[in-house]
């Protein structure tokens with residue numbers, strides 16, 4: 570588990586009354602979320618519950634209608650998306666889209682260039698770029714991709730591409746990593762690999778993730794928040810949330826039995 574008792578009250582991210590309306594339709598409704606430092610926190614809920622919209626509000630990809638967002642106790646509600654990223658809130662699979670025609674190593678170097686504010690200087694001399702190689706290789710090692718370093722990214726299997734995206738996100742040195750459905754569209758083996766990887770990179774970091782696969786959620790999330798119709802329905806560890814009648818109702822329209830822990 571990500572956090573010890575000493576950190577139980579150390580809140581890295583908090584939302585107060587966070588609300589998003591799209592022309593009168595309330596997609597996110599008065600959400601009060603508290604993410605503890607060091608935890609893997611999962612946001613789950615049926616399709617259309619407002620999970621992705623929530624992420625878009627947190628990264629300020631979308632402006633909120635009302636409510637506030639606090640990061641490390643500071644009100645960041647009015648920050649621009651770039652300021653959010655600079656504070657250390659980094660969303661994977663969005664900012665860090667990888668370039669398919671470049672090698673795996675080159676993609677991580679671009680992530681490092683970004684982190685240092687060098688931006689996209691593809692034309693920089695190879696000699697200067699090569700200085701980033703040791704750091705890039707260390708990141709590849711963290712996601713078990715070192716032997717693919719010189720492979721063209723397009724040739725990687727799907728799960729490995731996601732691992733690469735995580736490496737390029739780590740290059741930004743995120744304090745809070747947001748992952749929107751990291752195992753979506755993956756086969757069984759890739760799901761296991763990426764789940765293990767998230768758990769591993771979650772050590773010493775905070776991760777907020779949207780995830781549909783209950784097997785993944787039950788095995789790595791410290792805390793789960795269930796959204797339904799834009800509002801928080803339940804919150805707690807998997808053992809509690811999965812037995813909550815309101816949660817079962819929202820998911821399956823039934824109150825018999827707990828949510829399936831494996832391969833949902």
Ligand SMILES: Nc1ncnc2c1ncn2[C@@H]1O[C@H](COP(=O)(O)OP(=O)(O)O)[C@@H](O)[C@H]1O
Nearest residue numbers: 591594596614615616617618619620621622623
């Ligand atoms: N840009 C938008 N304009 C209007 N409605 C939207 C927009 N984005 C999302 N919605 C609606 O808000 C609700 C929540 O969507 P979303 O956050 O994508 O749900 P989830 O990620 O939980 O499946 C859905 O009913 C969706 O149709």
Ligand SMILES: [Mg+2]
Nearest residue numbers: 620621622779
């Ligand atoms: Mg979504």
